[in-house]
Amino acid sequence: MASSCVDSGHSLVGESPQICQIRRHIDRLSRSRSPVLLLGESGTGKEVVARAIHEGANIGSFIPIDCGSLVAPLMESELFGHAKGAFTGAAETKRGLIELADGGTAFFDEIGDLPLEVQVKLLRLLQEREFRPVGSLTTRKVEIRVIAATHRDLAREVEHKSFRQDLFYRLNVVSVRLPALRERIEDIPLLIDCFLKRLGARHKLTNECLETLVSYPWPGNVRELQNCIERMVAMNSGPLLQTADLPSALQTHLEARRSGVRSVAAVVNGTAPPRLASPQSGIIPLTEMEKHAIRNALEYTKGDRAMAALLLGIGRTTLYRKLKEYGLAV
Ligand SMILES: Nc1ncnc2c1ncn2[C@@H]1O[C@H](COP(=O)(O)OP(=O)(O)O)[C@@H](O)[C@H]1O
Numbered sequence: 001m002a003s004s005c006v007d008s009g010h011s012l013v014g015e016s017p018q019i020c021q022i023r024r025h026i027d028r029l030s031r032s033r034s035p036v037l038l039l040g041e042s043g044t045g046k047e048v049v050a051r052a053i054h055e056g057a058n059i060g061s062f063i064p065i066d067c068g069s070l071v072a073p074l075m076e077s078e079l080f081g082h083a084k085g086a087f088t089g090a091a092e093t094k095r096g097l098i099e100l101a102d103g104g105t106a107f108f109d110e111i112g113d114l115p116l117e118v119q120v121k122l123l124r125l126l127q128e129r130e131f132r133p134v135g136s137l138t139t140r141k142v143e144i145r146v147i148a149a150t151h152r153d154l155a156r157e158v159e160h161k162s163f164r165q166d167l168f169y170r171l172n173v174v175s176v177r178l179p180a181l182r183e184r185i186e187d188i189p190l191l192i193d194c195f196l197k198r199l200g201a202r203h204k205l206t207n208e209c210l211e212t213l214v215s216y217p218w219p220g221n222v223r224e225l226q227n228c229i230e231r232m233v234a235m236n237s238g239p240l241l242q243t244a245d246l247p248s249a250l251q252t253h254l255e256a257r258r259s260g261v262r263s264v265a266a267v268v269n270g271t272a273p274p275r276l277a278s279p280q281s282g283i284i285p286l287t288e289m290e291k292h293a294i295r296n297a298l299e300y301t302k303g304d305r306a307m308a309a310l311l312l313g314i315g316r317t318t319l320y321r322k323l324k325e326y327g328l329a330v
């Protein structure tokens with residue numbers, strides 16, 4: 001039920017072991033107030049998870065703070081507010097984002113982009129639960145849950161002194177890593193269904209189209225997949241989405257797969273055929289090629305035979321027969 005996509009909102013779609021585990025984390029973290037650090041590549045769902053933790057707790061507002069887009073000179077006043085006359089242009093007292101989040105959750109997105117001088121203020125906020133607006137003489141108390149996210153390797157940033165170690169430790173009390181989409185390809189068909197439903201689209205995909213989407217390495221993760229589906233639906237009145245409807249990055253991937261050139265997935269998974277030194281040395285029995293392809297597909301899908309058959313472009317029964325024939329069945 002948690003993977004349902006009836007709502008258009010923030011529910012986490014997926015049935016892979018990694019996503020099921022993350023759902024359990026969300027449940028547990030909703031009941032605590034300690035800081036959480038969400039790690040993972042861009043587009044893996046860090047904000048979806050942050051919102052889910054907040055919604056589970058069901059108190060106060062969720063205030064997203066995009067650390068990457070805050071402009072340096074105004075950053076402090078955006079976050080902590082300012083007193084009247086604190087600087088030229090500060091005609092009125094202004095409340096900052098932190099105060100808006102009082103009683104709820106402040107979500108620091110791309111926390112690695114926060115400059116060192118603001119990091120120290122955030123640490124104080126986490127430790128003392130208080131802050132001082134720019135130009136104000138007095139401090140204010142707040143009760144906020146801090147959830148931070150980054151696609152960066154913060155431990156490395158600490159080593160390079162671009163991120164404060166004390167703040168890193170304070171934030172890293174609980175960290176959750178969101179897996180890249182290519183590490184949980186079994187969720188791809190579910191996500192596609194969900195996005196089609198959310199768009200109110202009745203489109204279906206051809207097998208080859210689905211196979212291309214499942215084997216593509218998705219550097220932009222779920223966000224890229226979502227954009228891809230939206231684009232395909234917008235450009236095609238349906239009812240069938242075919243490989244010709246795929247956007248250019250996917251077309252390139254499809255061509256690479258078709259022509260046997262090393263596609264990114266093939267390089268990652270070693271499914272590309274061996275390079276030929278001479279015509280003779282290049283003659284490989286087809287059965288060997290087939291065994292190799294089947295083994296790699298099963299490794300890539302972590303043993304999911306239905307998905308492996310889809311990627312190999314053969315029916316499930318054919319795959320079962322070949323597994324038996326080659327003695328690959330376990
Ligand atoms: N597991 C998921 N289920 C459903 N939608 C998801 C999932 N993960 C990401 N998304 C969608 O993908 C997009 C990017 O997610 P987001 O949380 O902003 O990623 P990140 O913060 O890691 O960059 C959003 O539109 C979000 O709704």
Ligand SMILES: [Mg+2]
Pocket residue numbers: 043046047109
């Ligand atoms: Mg994000």
